[in-house]
Amino acid sequence: MADxxxxxxxxxxxxxxxxxxxxLAIESISTDSSxxxxxxxxxxxxxDYLNDIGFDRVERHxxxxxxxxxxxxxxAEGAPTALFYGHYDVQPADPYELWESAPFSPxxxxxxxxxxxxxxxxxxxxxxxxxxxxxxxxxxRLPVNVKIIxxxxxxxxxxxxxxxxxxNKDMLQADFSVISDSGMVESGTPTILYGLKGFTGLEVTVHxxxxxxxxxxxxxxxxxxxxxxxxxxxxxxxxxEEITIDGxxxxxxxxxxxxxxxxxxxPGENYPVSTGVPETAPExxxxxxxxxxxxxxxxxxxLFGGYxxxxxxxxxxSKATAKLTSRLVPGQDPVHVQNALVHHIETHAPAGVTxxxxxxxxxxxxxxxxPDHPLLQKAAASYAEAFGREAVFVRMGxxxxxxxxxxxxxxxxxxxxxxxxxxDNLHSPNESFPVEHFRLGMDVLAHFYTEAGEK
Amino acid sequence: MADxxxxxxxxxxxxxxxxxxxxLAIESISTDSSxxxxxxxxxxxxxDYLNDIGFDRVERHxxxxxxxxxxxxxxAEGAPTALFYGHYDVQPADPYELWESAPFSPxxxxxxxxxxxxxxxxxxxxxxxxxxxxxxxxxxRLPVNVKIIxxxxxxxxxxxxxxxxxxNKDMLQADFSVISDSGMVESGTPTILYGLKGFTGLEVTVHxxxxxxxxxxxxxxxxxxxxxxxxxxxxxxxxxEEITIDGxxxxxxxxxxxxxxxxxxxPGENYPVSTGVPETAPExxxxxxxxxxxxxxxxxxxLFGGYxxxxxxxxxxSKATAKLTSRLVPGQDPVHVQNALVHHIETHAPAGVTxxxxxxxxxxxxxxxxPDHPLLQKAAASYAEAFGREAVFVRMGxxxxxxxxxxxxxxxxxxxxxxxxxxDNLHSPNESFPVEHFRLGMDVLAHFYTEAGEK
Numbered sequence: 001m002a003d004x005x006x007x008x009x010x011x012x013x014x015x016x017x018x019x020x021x022x023x024l025a026i027e028s029i030s031t032d033s034s035x036x037x038x039x040x041x042x043x044x045x046x047x048d049y050l051n052d053i054g055f056d057r058v059e060r061h062x063x064x065x066x067x068x069x070x071x072x073x074x075x076a077e078g079a080p081t082a083l084f085y086g087h088y089d090v091q092p093a094d095p096y097e098l099w100e101s102a103p104f105s106p107x108x109x110x111x112x113x114x115x116x117x118x119x120x121x122x123x124x125x126x127x128x129x130x131x132x133x134x135x136x137x138x139x140x141r142l143p144v145n146v147k148i149i150x151x152x153x154x155x156x157x158x159x160x161x162x163x164x165x166x167x168n169k170d171m172l173q174a175d176f177s178v179i180s181d182s183g184m185v186e187s188g189t190p191t192i193l194y195g196l197k198g199f200t201g202l203e204v205t206v207h208x209x210x211x212x213x214x215x216x217x218x219x220x221x222x223x224x225x226x227x228x229x230x231x232x233x234x235x236x237x238x239x240x241e242e243i244t245i246d247g248x249x250x251x252x253x254x255x256x257x258x259x260x261x262x263x264x265x266x267p268g269e270n271y272p273v274s275t276g277v278p279e280t281a282p283e284x285x286x287x288x289x290x291x292x293x294x295x296x297x298x299x300x301x302x303l304f305g306g307y308x309x310x311x312x313x314x315x316x317x318s319k320a321t322a323k324l325t326s327r328l329v330p331g332q333d334p335v336h337v338q339n340a341l342v343h344h345i346e347t348h349a350p351a352g353v354t355x356x357x358x359x360x361x362x363x364x365x366x367x368x369x370x371p372d373h374p375l376l377q378k379a380a381a382s383y384a385e386a387f388g389r390e391a392v393f394v395r396m397g398x399x400x401x402x403x404x405x406x407x408x409x410x411x412x413x414x415x416x417x418x419x420x421x422x423x424d425n426l427h428s429p430n431e432s433f434p435v436e437h438f439r440l441g442m443d444v445l446a447h448f449y450t451e452a453g454e455k
Numbered sequence: 456m457a458d459x460x461x462x463x464x465x466x467x468x469x470x471x472x473x474x475x476x477x478x479l480a481i482e483s484i485s486t487d488s489s490x491x492x493x494x495x496x497x498x499x500x501x502x503d504y505l506n507d508i509g510f511d512r513v514e515r516h517x518x519x520x521x522x523x524x525x526x527x528x529x530x531a532e533g534a535p536t537a538l539f540y541g542h543y544d545v546q547p548a549d550p551y552e553l554w555e556s557a558p559f560s561p562x563x564x565x566x567x568x569x570x571x572x573x574x575x576x577x578x579x580x581x582x583x584x585x586x587x588x589x590x591x592x593x594x595x596r597l598p599v600n601v602k603i604i605x606x607x608x609x610x611x612x613x614x615x616x617x618x619x620x621x622x623n624k625d626m627l628q629a630d631f632s633v634i635s636d637s638g639m640v641e642s643g644t645p646t647i648l649y650g651l652k653g654f655t656g657l658e659v660t661v662h663x664x665x666x667x668x669x670x671x672x673x674x675x676x677x678x679x680x681x682x683x684x685x686x687x688x689x690x691x692x693x694x695x696e697e698i699t700i701d702g703x704x705x706x707x708x709x710x711x712x713x714x715x716x717x718x719x720x721x722p723g724e725n726y727p728v729s730t731g732v733p734e735t736a737p738e739x740x741x742x743x744x745x746x747x748x749x750x751x752x753x754x755x756x757x758l759f760g761g762y763x764x765x766x767x768x769x770x771x772x773s774k775a776t777a778k779l780t781s782r783l784v785p786g787q788d789p790v791h792v793q794n795a796l797v798h799h800i801e802t803h804a805p806a807g808v809t810x811x812x813x814x815x816x817x818x819x820x821x822x823x824x825x826p827d828h829p830l831l832q833k834a835a836a837s838y839a840e841a842f843g844r845e846a847v848f849v850r851m852g853x854x855x856x857x858x859x860x861x862x863x864x865x866x867x868x869x870x871x872x873x874x875x876x877x878x879d880n881l882h883s884p885n886e887s888f889p890v891e892h893f894r895l896g897m898d899v900l901a902h903f904y905t906e907a908g909e910k
Contacts, residue, residue, distance in 0.1 A: 291675030
C-alpha cells in the first residue's frame with residue numbers, strides 16, 4: 001500500500017508544496033487580536049481540505065477562544081483509531097526586518113521553505129493531511145481510523161484545550177495518539193522522542209525587616225534575608241548536583257542500563273560550545289545526557305532582593321525572592337514534589353526571617369512510553385525506511401502539556417513523530433523547514449499509518 | 456569660667472535662636488545647582504559670624520566644588536589646639552508637601568526647632584560658634600586654640616574634602632578633633648560615641664551559559680548560576696552567623712569584658728519592635744549590641760539574576776550577581792579583607808561557572824578611641840554635668856568617613872559630641888532638633904572646651 005502512496009506523493013509534490021504555501025501565507029497569529037479573520041481563513045483552509053480528502057465528518061468547533069478544527073474518518077473497520085493533534089496558529093513574526101523573505105510569503109532557498117509556521121506547526125500538520133489525501137486517492141481508504149483535532153491556541157497556552165478534551169472525551173477516544181510538533185536531534189537523523197518531563201514550581205520570598213535597613217546600624221542584629229535565601233537554596237542541592245530534599249525522589253523510576261545506553265548513544269550537543277559554559281555539571285553518577293533526559297531537575301529561574309543599581313547601597317534588604325521550578329520524571333507526582341519543596345523550605349528557613357511561598361498553579365506529570373512499544377518500533381522502522389538511517393531513541397527535558405493531558409485523559413500511547421531540525425528557528429525570524437524533511441517525512445507517515453493499521 | 460559663659464548663653468538665648476533661624480533659613484542644598492547663591496549666603500553668614508566672634512583668621516577657601524569656611528583662633532598660649540569639623544550644606548527638602556512647616560522657615564513646635572539642617576548639621580555647628588561667642592564676650596579669650604573647617608559638600612559625598620585636608624595638613628594640624636554631626640542613643644541620654652566601623656565591599660557575578668537557556672532542555676547539563684551564587688554565598692557565613700572566610704578576621708581586636716559591659720549597658724533598640732523581625736540574629740557568642748557595635752559584618756546588599764516578573768519563566772539564567780559589603784572593626788585592614796573575600800570567592804566558586812569580581816573602590820578602616828582617654832572622660836563629665844545623667848559609651852556599626860580620614864591623617868583623637876536624637880528625621884521631611892538639646896548641648900560644649908584647655 002505504501003508504495004503507491006509514495007508514488008502519488010512524489011507525482012503531486014509541486015502541487016502539494018503550492019498548497020502548503022497557501023496555508024503558510026495565512027497570518028494565523030493567535031495572540032494578535034487583529035488577525036481574527038486570518039484565523040478563520042486557516043480554519044476554512046483546513047476544513048475545505050479535509051472535506052476534499054474525504055473525511056466523514058469535518059467541523060469547526062467553538063472553544064471559547066479561537067475555534068478548533070475537528071475531523072474524523074471511521075471507516076477502517078477493525079483497524080485501530082488514531083487521534084491526531086496539531087495546531088494551526090503561529091507565533092508573531094516581528095521583528096519583520098530580520099526576515100530575509102517576508103514571513104507570510106513562503107520562499108524556498110537552499111532547500112528550505114522559509115515562512116512563519118513552516119516547522120511549527122502548519123508545515124508538519126499539512127504533511128499528515130497530504131498523506132491522508134494520497135491514501136484516499138490511491139486506495140480509496142485510510143489504513144486506520146483517524147480523529148483529528150487542530151487547535152488555534154497552542155502558541156498562547158492552549159487555554160481552552162483541556163476543557164475541550166474533557167468535554168469531548170467520548171467522541172475523541174482512540175487507541176493511540178499522533179503528534180508532529182517536535183524535531184529530530186539533528187537534520188537527517190530519525191528521532192523517536194519517547195519521554196518528556198513533568199513540571200512543578202513555586203516562588204519563595206524570605207522576609208526580614210519591614211523596610212530596608214542601614215547595614216551599619218543593623219548589621220549583626222538582624223538576619224539578612226538575601227543571605228538567608230542563599231543559605232536556604234544551598235540546602236536544596238549539594239555540590240554534586242544531588243537534590244537534597246526529603247520526599248523529592250519518592251517513587252521515581254529507576255533508570256535501566258538499557259535506557260542509559262540509548263541516551264548516551266544519541267547524538268547530543270557539545271554543551272561548552274553551544275552554551276559557553278566551562279564544563280557540564282550533571283548529577284553525580286549520571287552523564288549530562290542522562291540528567292537532561294531522565295533525571296529530575298531543580299532550577300532557580302530568578303533571584304532578586306535589595307539593591308540592583310550601579311555601585312553600592314549599604315542596606316540589609318527587607319526581603320529576597322527566588323523562583324524555582326522542577327522538571328519531573330516518571331513516577332514523580334507534581335503535587336507531592338511541590339509539597340516536599342514547601343516542607344523543606346518551611347523546615348530549613350533560617351532563624352530571624354519568615355518565608356512566604358507562592359505555589360505555581362500549573363503542573364504536569366512526566367510522560368513516557370516504553371521505547372519497545374510496538375507502535376514506537378513501527379515508527380522507528382518507518383523513519384529508518386525513509387531516511388535510510390536507524391532511529392535514535394531520546395527523551396526530552398522539556399514538557400509538552402498536551403502530550404501529558406492526552407496520556408492522562410485517554411490512557412493511550414502518544415507517538416511523537418517530529419520532523420523539525422535544530423536549525424528551524426522556531427519562534428524566531430527566518431523560521432524554515434527542510435524540503436527534504438517534508439518529502440521524507442510524508443514517506444515516514446505513509447509507512448507508519450499503514451503499519452499501524454496492521455495488527 | 457564655664458559659669459559666666461553659661462550665664463551669657465542663657466541671657467542671650469532668644470537672640471541666638473533668632474540667629475540660628477537666620478542660618479537655617481538659607482537654602483544651602485549642595486546637590487541643587489540652582490542653589491549656588493544660597494551656598495554663598497551660608498558661607499557669608501559663617502564668615503561674618505566668625506569675624507564678629509573675634510577669630511584671628513577667617514577665610515573662604517576654594518575646594519574645586521562648594522567653598523569651605525576656614526577659621527582659626529591661636530591665642531590660647533600653651534593650650535592644646537582643637538580641629539573642629541562641621542558642614543553647612545543640607546539635604547534637599549522634597550517632598551515639600553510632607554513638611555508641616557516650610558523647611559526653610561524655622562518654627563518651634565512642641566519644644567523642637569523644625570527646619571532642614573536643624574540637626575544635620577547647621578544646628579549643631581551653630582552651637583559651637585555660639586559657645587565661642589559666649590567665651591569671647593565673657594572672658595575675652597577661648598580656653599583652647601581652635602581651627603575650624605566647615606565644608607559645603609558633606610551631603611554629596613565630601614568629594615573635595617580629602618584633597619583639601621591633605622593639601623592643608625600642616626595648617627590644620629591639631630591636638631584633637633571635635634565633631635558634632637551625630638546623635639545620642641535616646642533623647643536626654645548623654646552618649647559618647649567612641650568607635651565607628653570601617654568598610655569594604657565588592658560585587659560578584661557568577662557567569663554560566665552565554666544566554667538564558669531553556670530549563671527543560673539544559674537542566675542537568677549546565678550549572679545554574681543563580682544556584683551557584685547561592686551556594687557560594689552560603690560558604691561565607693554559617694548558620695551561627697560566623698563569617699567563614701579565611702583571613703577575614705586577621706588582626707582583629709579582642710573584645711574586652713569591660714567593653715562588652717559598656718555596650719550591653721547602653722540603652723538599645725528593641726529590634727523586633729523597631730524593624731519587624733521575628734528575632735535578632737547576632738553571631739554566636741555575642742549579643743546583638745556587641746555584634747552591631749564591635750564585631751565585623753558581611754551583608755548581601757543586593758542579589759539578582761534571571762527572571763523577576765510575574766509568574767514563571769523556565770530558564771537557566773546566564774548569570775547572577777550579589778553585592779556584598781563588610782563593616783570592619785579595629786585591627787582589620789580593608790584591603791586585606793577585600794583580598795580575603797576575593798580569594799574565598801575564587802577558590803569556592805562551584806564547577807561549571809566562572810566568577811567576575813568588581814572591587815568596591817571606596818574603603819575605610821574602623822575608628823576607635825580608648826573610652827578611658829582623658830578627653831573622652833572630660834566629654835562624659837561635661838555631658839553628665841549638663842544633662843544630669845551619666846553618659847553611656849557606645850560604638851556604632853556605621854562609618855563616618857571624615858572621622859577615619861582625620862584619624863589617619865592627623866593621628867589625633869576625634870571627640871564625637873553628638874546632640875541629635877533618634878526622632879530628628881535626618882534627611883526626611885520635618886527634620887527637627889530639641890530646643891532643650893540646643894540649650895544643654897551648649898552647656899556641654901562650654902564645659903568641654905574649658906576642661907580641654909586645662910592640662
